[in-house]
Amino acid sequence: MKIKEITKKDGTKVYRINVYLGVDSLTGKQVRSSVTAKSRKMCETKAHQAINNFISNGSTIAREKVIFNTFDKLALSWFESYKLTVKSNSIRVTNNYLKVYLLPELGVYRVDRITPMLLQEIVNKWAKNANTAKIINGKRERGKCKDYKLLLNLIKRILDYGMQLGAITDNPALKVFPPKLKTRAIKKIKYFDNSELKKFLCYLDTLELTPDNVRRTTLYRFLIATGLRVGEALALSWYDIDFNEQTVIINKTIVQTLTERDKIQKSAKTRESNRIVSLDSNTSTLLKNWKKVQNKRTLSLVDTLIFSYENHNYTYAREIQILTKHFASACVPNIGFHGFRHTHASLLMNNDVNPKEIQIRLGHADYAITMNTYSHLAKDKKKDTAEKFSNILKAL
Template sequence: MAYIRKRGNKWTYQVEWLDPVTGKRKTKSKGGFTRKSDARIEAEELEREVREGSYIEENNITLNEFADEWLIFYAKNSKISSHRGRTKELKHFRRYFSKMKLSDITRKHYQAFLNDLHEKGYAHNTLDGIHTTGRMLFKKALEYNLIKTNPSEFAKIPKRIETVEELEQKDETIKFLEKNELITFLKTAKEKGLDRDFIMFLTLAYGGLRVGEMLALKWNDLNFNNETIRITKTYYNPNNNTKAYQLLTPKTKGSIRTIKMDKQVMSEFKKYLNYQKELKIALKDQYNNFGFVFAKEINNPGYPDFIKTVENRMRRLLKLSGIEKNVTPHSFRHTHTSLLIEAGVGTKEIQQRLGHGDINTTMNIYAHITKDMEQKASHKFSEFMRGVLD
């Protein structure tokens, strides 16, 4: 039964019913309506939900409280790196909604939240991550019957329309080394590199591995008879604490793969394995034998090195080799892809070799690199034919 009353200038409704489970009388009231008809419509909707058994008694739990609970649940079913990301993204929700009840957050509130972050200049990828966390959070709240509707359900991430000038100046090229540059770089690494430099960059160039996958390699991942490398894990150490590293499962299921390696590269691995055995004998108990291929030789020898160290060493070798390009260790994956394309390898084979979970990732890189190749071919032809049409 519903009662509509006027209190001051506003209308209030109260609905009473018997709980079918407990048999106890329950009531719900809500005020603040400007018009009597609005109060009546909401009261009738509540009565309908009670009759059909679809009424959910919304909880008083706040977003902050539920976020804490959800993170505990999420940690049990996700990678540590993903958990760190969700924790970081939830800070935006905590700040914006503060101690607001979950049940009070409407679709209008949620969209305003995304709009506000957009206006403050957050990148689209950042907003996409925040929105993904929001959808997961409120979906779980809906499953627990803490809310009636999911406020993130129809939300849209605002898109910033780039100006013509910005589009013209935008650099969409994928950074990679040309074949002659790669040869120069590897030659420099062999002649002037520090310990492990040559074999590390040779692995990245010839295998197309992610840096974390390379640093996680253990000797039992190498099969010298079949000349293959098995990738099953990745190195994770966000705080650069030598002993606090973690070995996580790869980025995607497709990242777990076995790749064929060049005979000469495997020969270099054998040389390095013998060198490492001699080092272990020399260092005796000082060497922490965890079986890593690319292990430190000083300062906690045997532990895997930092990704930052690989980046620093690459910058040093780029300078020594005279290559003036803004490339990173990840660029070796693109370099590897460009050489595979040049060799006539198909996109499906490239996807499997690089461990892309989605063929679209491979196709996107393929399209960028082939476009770059076409432009260079056109330029070379123009240079070759210079003067013919004068």
């Protein structure tokens, strides 16, 4: 940097330097500034300060530096922007992570005082809690989740947001490494084997034909026959069913929100979950019979949710309570609603259905998800493979 000595009209001397600050991150233009001081040393100091101020403001002069006194204010500002880019269920989950984990640990800290060591200690504590927490019915205690890597990623995203706004100059979370999650007991997939499924279906046939029982029996059989997620099924309306082609369009899902208005999310869980699923004749007939009960044997031109009755839309929380009672009455294992989906996949696997077709039918984003989740359920096929290998050897 070349410093010029300038003599003013009153004879006093000052020193001036033209400083190249860098390329503006918002406009893409080069930014220069002029610094004046009473001494060469002071001039150099001011020049370095100008460069540092430019960088700390997000490498831009197009806006003023944004100041967040504490992490919670930065996090909540980030969350407002985040909510505009994701679906309702992601908003709900992230809001829970913020309230239960991030803000209690970091909320009161000044953003510029958050260090890699502080974050590492917090992540280590989360990891220790996850590795030592009691697991009851497949779930850890509240506040001791195993998703501490995801929590760290949220911190990184929040601090990146702070850097973009010029609130901080670097991201300390980038220097933090999450400990490995210890392998606990392998999570067993809950599903009905053939005998259990037959027992449950026979139990459903014994129920009194009240509207509530017919609706739930139709729902249970529908889930077993299609492999849909229960949230996808509860969001279906009659317009989604094509009885002529015997297909159902899945492009919505129920989410757990506080407001009835936002209950149905106008898109499925993932992009691949938006799909068309074929129905078998028995399931198609089952739906037609339920529609007659729902409409009280009258013709209705109004589109309604398939699994509703008398304008009442049932919640997941209520439905799982009733389902649990039915499992107990039928003397079968409690596999939950998702167990119907696993049962559907197991049946297809054991009956030589192409795994790629199963992936599409279930709406999995990746073929590997289908194989890693369900391939071991094809117990009958393993026996067949052993027999086939034995026959191959005999034929040599």
